[in-house]
Amino acid sequence: MTEEKKTATTELEENEAPAVHEPKPLKEPIVRIVKREDMKFAQRIAVRLTGIVLALLVSAIVIYAITKYNPITVYETMISGAFGTRTRIWSTVKEMLMLTCIAVGLAPAFRMRFWNIGAEGQVLVGGIVTAGCMIYLKDLPSPVLFAVMFCASMLAGALWAFLPALFKAKWNTNETLFTLMMNYVAIQLTSFAVAKWENPFGSNTVGVINQNTRAGWFPTVLGTQYFLNVVLVLLLTVFMFVYLRYTKHGYEIAVVGESENTARYAGINVGAVIIRTLLLSGAVCGLAGCIAVSGASHTISTSTAGGRGFTAIIVAWLAKFNTFTMLLISLLLAFLDSGAGEIASKCKLNDYASQMIIGIILFFILGSEFFINYRLIFRKSGKEAA
Amino acid sequence: MAETAIALKHVTKTFGSVVANDDVTMEIRKGEILSLLGENGSGKTTLMNMLSGIYYPDGGEIFVDGNKVTIRDPKDAYELGIGMVHQHFKLVDVFTAAENLVIGIDSHKKLNRKEIAESMRWICEKYGFRMDPEKKVYDMSVSEKQTLEIIKVLYRGARILILDEPTAVLTPQETEKLFAVIRNMKEDGKTVIIITHKLHEVLSVSDRVAILRKGAYIDTIETAKADESILTEMMVGEKVELNIERPEVKDKKKRLTIQNLTCYNAEGVKVLDDVSFNVYGGEILGIAGVSGNGQKELLEAIAGLQSAAPEAQIDYFLPDAEEKIPLLGKTPRQIRDLGVHLSFVPEDRLGMGLVGTMGMAENMMLKDYRSGKSFFVGKKHPKELAEKIREELGVVTPGISTPVRRLSGGNVQKVLVGREIAENPTVLMTAYAVRGLDINTSYTIYHLLNEQKMKGVAVIYVGEDLDVLMELCDRILVLCGGKVNGILDGRTAKKEEVGLRMTKLQNDSAPKKKTAKKSEEGAAK
Numbered sequence: 001m002t003e004e005k006k007t008a009t010t011e012l013e014e015n016e017a018p019a020v021h022e023p024k025p026l027k028e029p030i031v032r033i034v035k036r037e038d039m040k041f042a043q044r045i046a047v048r049l050t051g052i053v054l055a056l057l058v059s060a061i062v063i064y065a066i067t068k069y070n071p072i073t074v075y076e077t078m079i080s081g082a083f084g085t086r087t088r089i090w091s092t093v094k095e096m097l098m099l100t101c102i103a104v105g106l107a108p109a110f111r112m113r114f115w116n117i118g119a120e121g122q123v124l125v126g127g128i129v130t131a132g133c134m135i136y137l138k139d140l141p142s143p144v145l146f147a148v149m150f151c152a153s154m155l156a157g158a159l160w161a162f163l164p165a166l167f168k169a170k171w172n173t174n175e176t177l178f179t180l181m182m183n184y185v186a187i188q189l190t191s192f193a194v195a196k197w198e199n200p201f202g203s204n205t206v207g208v209i210n211q212n213t214r215a216g217w218f219p220t221v222l223g224t225q226y227f228l229n230v231v232l233v234l235l236l237t238v239f240m241f242v243y244l245r246y247t248k249h250g251y252e253i254a255v256v257g258e259s260e261n262t263a264r265y266a267g268i269n270v271g272a273v274i275i276r277t278l279l280l281s282g283a284v285c286g287l288a289g290c291i292a293v294s295g296a297s298h299t300i301s302t303s304t305a306g307g308r309g310f311t312a313i314i315v316a317w318l319a320k321f322n323t324f325t326m327l328l329i330s331l332l333l334a335f336l337d338s339g340a341g342e343i344a345s346k347c348k349l350n351d352y353a354s355q356m357i358i359g360i361i362l363f364f365i366l367g368s369e370f371f372i373n374y375r376l377i378f379r380k381s382g383k384e385a386a
Numbered sequence: 387m388a389e390t391a392i393a394l395k396h397v398t399k400t401f402g403s404v405v406a407n408d409d410v411t412m413e414i415r416k417g418e419i420l421s422l423l424g425e426n427g428s429g430k431t432t433l434m435n436m437l438s439g440i441y442y443p444d445g446g447e448i449f450v451d452g453n454k455v456t457i458r459d460p461k462d463a464y465e466l467g468i469g470m471v472h473q474h475f476k477l478v479d480v481f482t483a484a485e486n487l488v489i490g491i492d493s494h495k496k497l498n499r500k501e502i503a504e505s506m507r508w509i510c511e512k513y514g515f516r517m518d519p520e521k522k523v524y525d526m527s528v529s530e531k532q533t534l535e536i537i538k539v540l541y542r543g544a545r546i547l548i549l550d551e552p553t554a555v556l557t558p559q560e561t562e563k564l565f566a567v568i569r570n571m572k573e574d575g576k577t578v579i580i581i582t583h584k585l586h587e588v589l590s591v592s593d594r595v596a597i598l599r600k601g602a603y604i605d606t607i608e609t610a611k612a613d614e615s616i617l618t619e620m621m622v623g624e625k626v627e628l629n630i631e632r633p634e635v636k637d638k639k640k641r642l643t644i645q646n647l648t649c650y651n652a653e654g655v656k657v658l659d660d661v662s663f664n665v666y667g668g669e670i671l672g673i674a675g676v677s678g679n680g681q682k683e684l685l686e687a688i689a690g691l692q693s694a695a696p697e698a699q700i701d702y703f704l705p706d707a708e709e710k711i712p713l714l715g716k717t718p719r720q721i722r723d724l725g726v727h728l729s730f731v732p733e734d735r736l737g738m739g740l741v742g743t744m745g746m747a748e749n750m751m752l753k754d755y756r757s758g759k760s761f762f763v764g765k766k767h768p769k770e771l772a773e774k775i776r777e778e779l780g781v782v783t784p785g786i787s788t789p790v791r792r793l794s795g796g797n798v799q800k801v802l803v804g805r806e807i808a809e810n811p812t813v814l815m816t817a818y819a820v821r822g823l824d825i826n827t828s829y830t831i832y833h834l835l836n837e838q839k840m841k842g843v844a845v846i847y848v849g850e851d852l853d854v855l856m857e858l859c860d861r862i863l864v865l866c867g868g869k870v871n872g873i874l875d876g877r878t879a880k881k882e883e884v885g886l887r888m889t890k891l892q893n894d895s896a897p898k899k900k901t902a903k904k905s906e907e908g909a910a911k
Contacts, residue, residue, distance in 0.1 A: 247761055258742060
């Protein structure tokens with residue numbers, strides 16, 4: 001061995017060779033996370049309920065600490081805000097149906113792992129087209145007008161989803177950015193439509209369309225003007241559930257979502273499935289726009305979608321793409337929303353305070369999913385320390 | 387009696403409901419080469435990962451040099467002088483060899499490239515490696531990357547080296563080189579633990595063999611006192627017949643001809659170069675080659691999943707007619723619709739052959755869910771088929787609707803092979819059909835392939851274990867650099883020759899008419 005190499009050796013040993021004979025007093029990590037797959041159905045429910053109870057407790061503490069109000073009163077106000085009167089119940093239900101409808105529209109795309117975050121835009125263009133029909137075709141017989149409205153809004157939504165789908169299928173572009181940007185185009189289009197249909201002049205709003213004739217408004221059935229909303233959304237919910245679970249199309253969507261390679265191996269035309277699925281997804285979102293305009297607000301503005309296109313993403317995910325669960329989640333979110341609005345005005349709470357409560361509750365609901373999938377192991381205290 | 391380097395006492399590790407290591411108590415002696423032998427899923431890697439700080443044991447104690455230690459992360463392991471080379475390399479592609487050595491070392495010293503390179507050269511010389519410190523990782527072959535991983539572990543001062551299935555990616559020649567290095571390390575007083583399931587390697591390189599079965603420690607025996615059948619019995623827990631049958635080819639019928647097949651991958655690199663051969667019904671055609679030499683593209687081209695250069699031709703001959711059907715340019719669906727029963731067990735089982743989140747039943751209909759006019763999928767037939775396969779092949783699963791990705795590797799493969807065979811194929815292509823499977827399952831698969839062969843099916847078997855290829859296949863086609871580098875008779879071929887052809891192009895295999903073209907290409911470069 002040459003002199004130089006010897007130096008290298010000693011250096012190596014000095015630098016690298018650790019003092020192995022005096023191991024540091026290392027301790028077991030305080031907490032470790034372990035995956036679990038064995039949780040029973042009842043346990044899952046129990047974890048979720050615990051989550052909600054904890055959320056209410058923490059919110060109560062926060063409410064009391066900040067406002068000195070009695071938390072029970074605040075919760076009562078929330079409930080009465082959402083379900084206190086017939087009008088309030090319907091308003092909450094209307095909101096829930098909107099969220100469900102959009103989430104149902106997102107379900108096939110998400111099932112295929114196509115991140116359609118353009119529901120906001122798809123709803124808006126559906127709404128614009130519906131408003132246009134109501135304004136220009138108000139003299140048509142009612143059934144024809146409705147048929148035209150439904151078809152046109154679905155076409156518009158489908159077109160809005162078709163463009164990103166085509167680019168994804170042909171050139172594998174990123175659908176997240178594309179669908180997101182399509183939202184802004186839709187918002188600008190809405191501004192244009194509002195300017196064009198302004199009524200009364202100078203108000204910078206469209207106002208209530210066909211206030212006197214009620215042409216193109218969903219009819220009042222069984223004493224409620226939201227009858228058609230309920231029927232349409234429930235039909236869509238059932239249809240989408242069956243479509244995703246029991247049809248050949250649904251099977252193809254699941255395979256493409258899991259792995260494009262597997263899909264190609266199985267002889268599935270991946271591009272065609274992407275485009276077909278997004279046409280459906282966009283169409284349902286477009287129809288949601290129609291429901292929002294013709295079945296609820298009877299007007300169009302840039303806030304017609306009002307962020308529901310994004311909230312629906314949360315709904316779809318929390319429901320794990322099960323359309324019936326979406327009804328429940330939507331109800332929860334709609335309840336929180338109207339309840340929060342109520343406490344903001346009734347208890348003279350700042351709007352942000354009520355948003356905080358919503359945040360706390362959502363946080364605990366999401367948190368319980370973590371405890372359903374993972375287990376924590378804590379260091380056995382004292383035993384090793386000695 | 388040799389000193390003890392590492393002692394494990396009652397070490398237990400569980401993942402959810404799966405017990406990966408159950409009360410393992412064993413010793414590793416200083417300066418020995420210890421083989422850790424066991425079937426897949428027997429907990430070898432998990433056990434070693436606890437020594438190298440990847441996992442933390444749920445119970446039990448670890449002693450290094452007689453001291454009780456707690457290994458929380460790889461850094462702790464290095465401080466104790468334990469280093470592990472994982473099966474999947476952990477290198478940064480765009481860095482040089484020397485740079486990769488020092489990543490992650492927590493030191494406030496200035497980075498001295500010259501010093502690093504010097505130490506690296508010194509390690510190489512001492513143990514007989516060959517490695518240029520300035521070479522980038524993306525320019526390295528698999529075997530070079532592995533070498534670098536070993537140097538990295540040595541550079542960090544490991545006295546105890548753990549190698550996880552190091553030979554899985556190497557040719558026989560490279561394996562020999564690696565073993566020479568391992569012996570050098572032993573000379574130098576290092577302790578080496580090799581995780582493997584290849585028996586002949588165990589016998590040729592190690593001093594002692596420790597055997598794990600289903601997470602439990604069985605025993606450690608001196609290699610000198612062991613032979614293949616003893617080890618297998620300890621590993622499996624019962625006597626296993628270690629001979630692969632190779633029934634005589636009865637009635638060879640031409641089933642596929644592949645002519646002038648040239649393919650390019652997504653990056654435009656030529657992966658198959660003018661490949662031509664025939665496939666016959668009633669024989670098993672083995673395809674040997676270092677992984678990534680065009681095997682994947684070859685099978686996918688036949689299956690209709692890979693496009694090819696225009697002069698290529700793949701023709702299929704119907705069993706009872708002279709008529710031939712060109713396959714190239716058709717999609718898998720079109721090929722099916724023509725009545726060609728082509729079954730394909732791809733390398734990526736869960737990423738291509740099966741849908742991991744779906745159960746057995748739903749996976750059964752992957753290829754024929756379209757049958758029937760109904761808008762809805764028929765679920766009755768797939769369920770029956772799934773039950774049948776579960777019973778006949780002994781698939782261990784909680785139920786036919788349990789997602790298949792939750793099954794063990796062997797069971798996943800049984801599901802896939804079962805489905806492909808259930809289609810009554812005339813051509814059955816398999817890529818690395820026994821990779822990662824335990825001995826019993828592997829022999830089940832060999833048996834199934836032989837059954838198909840006897841039925842007159844043309845079987846294509848892409849494999850990596852040369853011993854198996856030599857025992858199972860009637861003919862062996864060697865791929866090297868995307869070229870056919872000889873087609874040998876499986877009954878007479880020598881292992882060394884196949885190994886050589888895998889790594890070095892032979893003159894006799896290059897088609898003569900193409901020589902002129904090749905030299906043109908060379909000039910163009």
